[in-house]
Amino acid sequence: MTKGRARGARRRPSQTDIARMAGVSQTTVSLILSGNKSGIALAESTRRRVLEAAEELGYAPDLVATRMAAARNDILGLYTFTATFPTDIGHSYYPSLVGVEEAAAAQGQDVLLFTGSVGRAVPSRPGHVLRRVRVADGCLFLGRHIPEEELEILLDEDYPFVHIGRRDELGGRIPYIGADYVVASAQLVQRLVALGHSEIRYVRERDDAPASTDREAGVLRGATAAGLSTSDLVVRADGAEITAARVRGWIDGGVSAVITEETDTGAVFTALTRALDELGVRCPEELSLAILGAPPASGWRGREIGGFTVPRREMGSAAVRLLVDLVNDTGTEPHQQLLACRPVEGDTIAELRG
Amino acid sequence: MTKGRARGARRRPSQTDIARMAGVSQTTVSLILSGNKSGIALAESTRRRVLEAAEELGYAPDLVATRMAAARNDILGLYTFTATFPTDIGHSYYPSLVGVEEAAAAQGQDVLLFTGSVGRAVPSRPGHVLRRVRVADGCLFLGRHIPEEELEILLDEDYPFVHIGRRDELGGRIPYIGADYVVASAQLVQRLVALGHSEIRYVRERDDAPASTDREAGVLRGATAAGLSTSDLVVRADGAEITAARVRGWIDGGVSAVITEETDTGAVFTALTRALDELGVRCPEELSLAILGAPPASGWRGREIGGFTVPRREMGSAAVRLLVDLVNDTGTEPHQQLLACRPVEGDTIAELRG
DNA sequence: CTGAAAGCGCTTACAG
DNA sequence: CTGAAAGCGCTTACAG
Incomplete structure (x- = not known):
């Protein structure tokens, strides 16, 4: 049977109440109140009586029942x-x-x-x-x-x-x-190359996901298109593996630009910028830094990191x-x-x- | 009758489907799946069969029906x-x-x-x-x-x-x-008074709402407690009414602190800071500025506006x-x-x- | 221990 | 032009 409202509330008026008051069937009430989409002919006098009764009772349709009967809930x-x-x-x-x-x-x-x-x-x-x-x-x-x-x-x-x-x-x-990471990442690499960079590192998470895969594909495509060697380009690492010593090594080895990626944790970006801070590397004077996606909200040195934004x-x-x-x-x-x-x-x- | 799913989708499994599969009644399924809150005794074997069938079919309760039949939907x-x-x-x-x-x-x-x-x-x-x-x-x-x-x-x-x-x-x-705007607003006024300010303006929206009412009440309470006159304290205005000329007039008249309020549009704050910019007023050197609530995200002059934050x-x-x-x-x-x-x-x- | 049945408030063929 | 009835998928007395 009915479950009874949890608390002692006044029952809301239903189509049945309206039907009783207007002296018609609940079906007719439903037909009229739902705007009569089936285009069925309804006597204008009935329509008026029903609408008046609805108004009088302060009727509001029960969305739950409506949704249930209509099998959609929007x-x-x-x-x-x-x-x-x-x-x-x-x-x-x-x-x-x-x-x-x-x-x-x-x-x-x-x-x-x-x-x-x-x-x-x-x-x-x-x-x-x-x-x-x-x-x-x-x-x-x-x-x-x-x-x-x-x-x-x-x-x-x-x-x-x-x-x-x-x-x-x-x-x-x-x-x-x-998001079209492949194209955007390739363009970014080409931009770096156009600025004279040829020794580039792309530091990405170890963890695989479509976004990371696409970014790497784009970086490789951009490098290849620009005639760069891709042998040392991609560095897979988790946060702990990006040490200051390692970054120092890159720079000493001639690397002039580092690209990293946005992830949900921001681990790679954070590790990289921490290393740069530790080394006191000036950016972009000594090293260009780019990110594929958005940097963590905390930012870095109050700078706007070059790269692209995901829509x-x-x-x-x-x-x-x-x-x-x-x-x-x-x-x-x-x-x-x-x-x-x-x-x-x-x-x-x-x-x-x- | 049934309306049929909009698309040729496979129908979602219902308790009836589970019942058929497990060879029990729909009632029993409902009892078991809803955690048997009534504490009715159920054979463990039945329970297992029903749960397995539910798992097998990938059953998910219909929110709307559940809600309709009285229970809750979390x-x-x-x-x-x-x-x-x-x-x-x-x-x-x-x-x-x-x-x-x-x-x-x-x-x-x-x-x-x-x-x-x-x-x-x-x-x-x-x-x-x-x-x-x-x-x-x-x-x-x-x-x-x-x-x-x-x-x-x-x-x-x-x-x-x-x-x-x-x-x-x-x-x-x-x-x-x-939020306890009354207390927070009163405290802010008293802080200003403690810093030596006695000519203060509180600029609030014309529009009334509990938050605005409470802030004004707090400002008045704080001023009264500090022995300030409240006759010119409160200024009701919409954005357009806060002109540079008007603000100039306040400052020339000896006003040393202006308080404003946060609203959903941020109109008053924006108008006020625009006027200050237009006048080139240094802040807080020439005028202290406070806000009851948070300033718009765009901020102002990169400053942290004094006042309080709403939790x-x-x-x-x-x-x-x-x-x-x-x-x-x-x-x-x-x-x-x-x-x-x-x-x-x-x-x-x-x-x-x- | 389990099932048949009513009912939540609607929509929608279907039959007058 | 209008109504009786089935059904949406559940819960909950109630009866075995």
Whole structure:
């Protein structure tokens, strides 16, 4: 039976109440109140009586019931596979969220943040993602790594979702809105070369993820296009491996520019700038520094690091639009898109002298 | 009849599917999956079979149906009555949201952002708030102004909600977590007086809201306690009314300190600092400047404005905890709380010299 | 220990 | 032109 409201509240007026008051059936009330989309003929007098009764009773439709009967709830989920809670205002989560909210508002969708997921890189209990996510009509995913098996089930079920950021797992079947790291990274290398740099190091995380893979591919492509040797170009390292001594070695060996990458932890960037601080290296006078993506919010020496910015906000918005298309099955746009990054001049990159 | 899924998607598994697979009734499935709170005896073998079937099918409860059938869905809504979309990273919305997310995660709640509300100070269609909000177990509200009639209905219906920020509307029945502006503002005035300032102007928005009312009350209290005349103290103005000429007049008239307030638009602060820039007034040498709350993210002259900060993050967290208490009807805490603000020394306030 | 049934408030074929 | 009825997927007395 009915469960009874948790507390002693006045019952809200329902369509049934209106029907009783107007002397019609609840069906008719529903028809009239929902705007009669089926285009069925309704007597104007009935319409008026129903509307008046609704007004009189202060009727407001029960969204839950409406959504239940209509099998849609106009809610889009946002599930993040981030290692840390995105509390840092400079966290990449925030601009994405802004983009998501903007587009969602424009499309009349609410956004459900699965905050329960935060704090573990990948959900602990299997099935956790599935279990929560499907309460929404569709879901956006965000993170450096994904739980493949879970997403595969969603994919097989035709549950609509879009990943914010390129993904090549699951046979390339994951819909995404990504950033074109390859092109942006290649351009950055070419810019450095144009400034006279030929001894360059690209320091990236050991950890693999599409974003890192793409950046490396772009760096290699740019170097090759510029006729640079790529043998010592790429350095895979975690934070602890970037010591001052090592950086000293590069510089003494003729390296004039170092590129690093943005990651969710910012570990590589932090280790590198710490080493530069320790060595007292002037930048860009003694060494040009660039980053593929955004530096941690804490910044470095108050400088604007040269490189490029990832259009996270636009990615969020585009992801929402694509997701709504998928939910409605109306889309004509490709399910996998890369958006261009915007170059950042910065003041840590200079022409090589001497 | 059934409406059929919008797309040719495989239907989500329901309790009925599990029941069929496990060879039990849907009732039993419900009992087991909902954790058997009624404490009914269930055969362990049945339990296992049902859970396995649920796992196998990738079952996820239908939020809407669950909600409808009475239980709760562990979703808290967040509805903002902001004039502008909180895209500005310095917008007060963000720290509140962070606090909300943190506490929600800690309490195992997801957060539903009612983004549809954004863009109008107060909902256009009556019933708009009601219409959306009730999908969640409870809701947080946030904004300078509120739609009273709508909230009154929710109140009368015992729908659990908490406002982030003090509210005195509706006969003081609105649960809230606010900031103690009165005390913080009074302290700030007394700090200025202690530094030798006696001619002070407090420039506030024309527009009334609890935050503004409380700040003004605090300013007046502080001034009175310090034995200052309050006759010319408070200046109500909108941005356009704060001209350079007017500010010049104050300074020429002996005013040595100006206090302003944070609002969602930042209009007063912006107008004031623009006037100071136009006049080339040095600060704090020629004039001390303070703000009640946080300045716009854009800042001013790279200075830290003296005053106090509003504990928005803590307010968000506390609001979630209170709301969960209300939803569970378990709370013992007061339904209206004020949190203390933290003073900010800043570098725009100086001792008055001769 | 388990199941049949009512009911939450709607939408939507379908039958008058 | 209007109504009776099924159904959305659950929860919860109630009856075996």
